[in-house]
Amino acid sequence: MAAVRKAPSILGFPHRPEWGAAAHRKALAGHLRRCRDHAGIGTRQAARCIGASESTISRIENGLAALKEAEVERLLDVYGVRDPQERSRIQALVHEAAQPEAWQPYAGAAPHTLRPLLAMEPAARRIISYEPQLVPGWLQTEEYAEIVIRAAHPTRPAREIAECVRLRMQRIEMLRRTEAPPVLLAVMDSEVFRRQVGTPGVMYRQIKHLLALLEELRYSLRLQIAPLSVGAAGAIGHPIVHLRFFTPEYLPDLLYLEQYEGAVYREKPSESERYQAVLNNLCGVACPAEQTPSLLQAALAAWR
Template identity: 80%
Template structure:
């Protein structure tokens, strides 16, 4: 009972600029919601204190609305948060939360449906990805990415396609981060290496690039190949990405489900755990990661 009555704390969430603005915003949002619950203050009353509506407060408490330092300070006063350490940490996190999102340099190229994933993946401790049709975006060469994007969006201007390619290529940089880079566990169907994208030369260079990444990122990238023999386990028709974060007590797992014209996100624990179980099963039935390089070298022979 005493633990249930203990005041919420944000001190366990560090100030980490490399995690991006969205992660800091979501951590502060969840903290504010817990503080309001602890103070037993209704949403309408709290919203009134900062001169806004309940719906706006709800968006603020879920990390969907921008944080304004003045409003956050006012809410902390209303909720009775007096600890200087808590307030100092909140000040740091709010300042980080108001910085441009990680995708901002590519704002014109980042589809709205992809932005939540782009914003949160820098804060991930582990990313599990399943791709049934193509090489995952993080791992594509420039020419492979350009062909895929042009095929999916044939009416896009060449300049925007180039911007999307640069965005896609830039995402791999987080795996090269010096401080706490995420680990990427990627599962691909074996048919990805038989499905021709562009010329045979494009495929040859793409597979060669994967071999280079496995060598350069040996501690951050684990690549599994799911053969057709996995049967129903590999019959998922769309890409899935599961993110688990460095501060899970503040940032719940996120699942990204890609669709042809958009995406769906799942964050309820029951849903994210269900998809995690699917991905873990795929990793288990796919070829072990330590055999992937050998399989890729075999695939090169197809495109020589």
């Protein structure tokens, strides 16, 4: 006698508004796909139930389409989801998925290629970042950020540059959350502190800012510096961000690979694991985080 398959459950994914709309939408999207598979219903039949196309079902199940409560309710009926607790949690997630994304107040300043990262990083349990050229965006001062953004977009109006700076400044607020903030493990190339951005005063204040953040965010920020002696391990020519979430069974790791004219995202476990190994190796050969304050103090002295 064949074993009865256990129905998928969404109860393991909590309702956490601080994680942002995208995380709730993505978790619910995967759950709806699993419910459809469990019910043995094809995408065409599911689409007919809500008067939509198969491509709409595909977009819903990949977290790319807005979730309408009435449509979700009809799909749950068709998929045989009857448990009141399950349906109540799903209703809460649908509501949360409809809230504004973290970047939406700055929509004019948020590049389309960066929006998925901005939307998902508040839900991360751990963020690993490698930056070979600049101080990571989360950790920049306003003046440092303005100079960097203006250099990349020299023709943009001043008001748009200012909006980009405000967006960048708000990203670190997730590390200041009192309830389960993400932990940021940031690795920077040592040459970042030798590459002058703006005046020596800008560099001096930026390094002071890093020292202050290490003191303020001692439980949610870990900063390592990779010297030139790390050799090939540090010869990565572009920034990398790797997100790992509190609920990996609902939210797979997300990999962000920055490029000059855009970005590439990866979620396949094989690619995520490969870059995780690269980043782990880099963290292993970089100077230990315990040495970072003294290294920053030395860098500070060079800009006095």
